[in-house]
Amino acid sequence: MQVFTQHRVTSIDKTRRQLTVRDLHNNTDAIVDYNRLVITTGARPIVPNVEGIRLEGVLTLRNISDLARFKALLSTLQPQKAVIIGAGYIGLELAESFHELNIRTTMVEKAARILPRFDPEMAQPFHDHLLENQVELVLGDGLAKLHGDNGRVTVVETESGKMIPADLVVIAIGVRPNIDLAKAAGIGLGTTGAIAVDSRMEARTSGIFAASDCCEKVNRITGTPIWMPLGDIANLQGRVAGENVAGGDAHYPGVFGTAIFKTFNLTVAITGLSEQSAQESGFEPISMVMAGSDRACYYPGKRDFSLKLIADRRGGRLLGAQVIGGGNVDKMIDIAATVLLGKLTCADLENAGLAYSPPFSPVLSPIIVAAGILNNKVFKCR
Structure with missing residues (x-):
């Protein structure tokens, strides 16, 4: 090689x-x-074409070079007021970092609320948690202009005319697939704007494969194309493409959209469809939200979370889950993702043989309790 x-x-x-x-x-x-080609050009950050975008103190965070520049700016500028444009995963994690550095932080998000993939009642506690940690939120408003003095950013102006003082601005409004090379070569793009590939990760041009954030995925619940730039997905796609380039016949079945991140004292996780997206995809969703804990109520160190399950009214197949809180949130969401993998129903999950011991779980796991409640709703609908 x-x-x-x-x-x-x-x-x-x-x-x-x-x-x-x-x-x-x-x-x-x-x-x-x-003979065979693999395109793994990934994604690039979206940088808005607004006045002042080139001022010192304005940056994106996408790669190691960006991180080095970021660290240098923190050292040289010693910012006191930061503005994060965008409330995605990167922006939300940055808010905690800035808080730890005693930097006053404002987040500007064009959407009406944070965490748009989540249903509103699950996003609201996270919204409140940010406010409790002195993160100012400006929602339903976008970036219009950046003002500076002597080449350095000083003020963020929003589309509504709000003026926010800032000596550090992070542009975190998302990424787009880096497909310029493929597009210029006439390699077919899909409906999402990323490179279209089959389950072998082969593009519409024979002998050309693609993996990572530059190509489409398939939603394993709806069967429709989706673009989801996540590192674990890129890794799995790369393994399949690599095997097939070497003469194998591996297949990548698609994604459930499982994701998790932490900001301050809350962990947020999701898999599958939200209630809203399930309805938009033609399902008849029913759902339930309950409080749970990561160990027995009397065991020291118990931490609480909220759990939402979504199922299809027609038969009870699980469609998605959302969890927010402390403790082993990842355990709940990974169980739900495995249920999605098996196309199991709430009744199946209700009788799952999950491990129990007071340091690790209540006598009945919260996800089993939630599945039982949801299964009763399904039964009543029959």
Whole structure:
């Protein structure tokens, strides 16, 4: 195997199966033949075209170079007031970091609420938790302009005209698939705007494969294309593409959208469909929300969380789960993701043989209790 660093592919000729590769050391081009090609160009941060975007103190966080620049800015600017544009996972995790550094933090989010993938009643506690930790939220408002002084950012102006003082601004409004190279080569894109691939990760052009955030996935519940830029998904896709390029016949079945992150003292996790997205996908969702804990109520160190399960009224198949709180939130969401994998019903989950001991769980796991309640709702609907 040969590995070339400091080289960039500038074009793909899919007919001749050739690449034009630029050596960044001496700025010369070479033609490289290929038999099979894997495109893993990932995603790039969305940077709005607004006045002041190039001011010192304005940055995105996507790669190691961005992180190095970020650390340098923290040291040289010693910011006291930070504004995070966007309330996605990166922005929310940054809010905690800034709080720990005693930097006053404001989040500006164009959507009407944070955590749009979650149902409103599950997102609200997280919203309140941010306010409790002195994070100011500006919702339903977007970035209009950045003002500066001597080349450094000083004020964020929102679309509504709100002026927010800032000496550090992080643009965290999301990413888009990095498909410029593929698009220029005429490699087919899907409905999401990312590279279309089959379950073998092969594009519409024979011999070309794609993996990572640059290509589409399939939602395993709805069967429809979806674009979901998550690291674990990219890793799994890469394994499949790599095996098939080497002559194998591996398949990647798609995603449930399982995700988890933590900010301050709350962990937030989701898998499958929300109640709203289930309805939009043609299901007849029913749901329930309950309080649970990660161990027996009398055991020291017990931590509480809220759990929501969503099922299809027609037969009780589990469609999704959301958890927010302390403790082993990941345990609940991983159980739910496994139930989705098996296309199991609430009745199946209600009788799951999950491990019990007071340091690890109540006598009946909260997810079993929730499944039982939801199964009763399904039964009453018959």
